[in-house]
Amino acid sequence: MSAPVVASTDELTRDEVGQIRRLLDDAFGGAFSDDDWHHSIGGLHVFVRLDGKVISHGSVVARRLDAGAHRLSTGYVEAVATRADARGRGNASRVLRRLAEQIQTDFDLGALSADVPELYAALGWETWRGPTYVDAPGGRRRTAGDDGGVMVLRTTRTATLDLDLDLTCDWRVGDVW
16 A cells, blocks of 8 residues: 655645545544534645545644643644545554654644544553643633543653643634544
């Protein structure tokens, strides 16, 4: 199988954008919203093709997270999905490994909101144990429903980061985590 394709959003062809969006819509059973789509663009995309078709995808976008008093440049992973008939073959793991390489190079920390924590844990991601918040327009707000659902990938710059600290994300429309 060929190496994953790596491209910034502005380097994607119209066909690739369409294939990725259809993959995400199918993989999430129609629950992948326009807000989710907007969260996944503007950064770096990694995807796997089979017979010219995108079968697995993930992206990383820049966000700011605050862990206690530490302001961290964060590579936030979005839109990880694999076509149903291509699951269980390591495609998502290949995408995530390449995204992790980019995070290690460009960011202090990797983060994501996990639907399938086992996939990420097997690749070195850790569950954030502390309480979660959002820096909302009206001030910092607790996001208790996201506690235990945020995972992080430490880099050499954050190897000793305490995962029990408060974790605050920057504001965005839609799901903040």
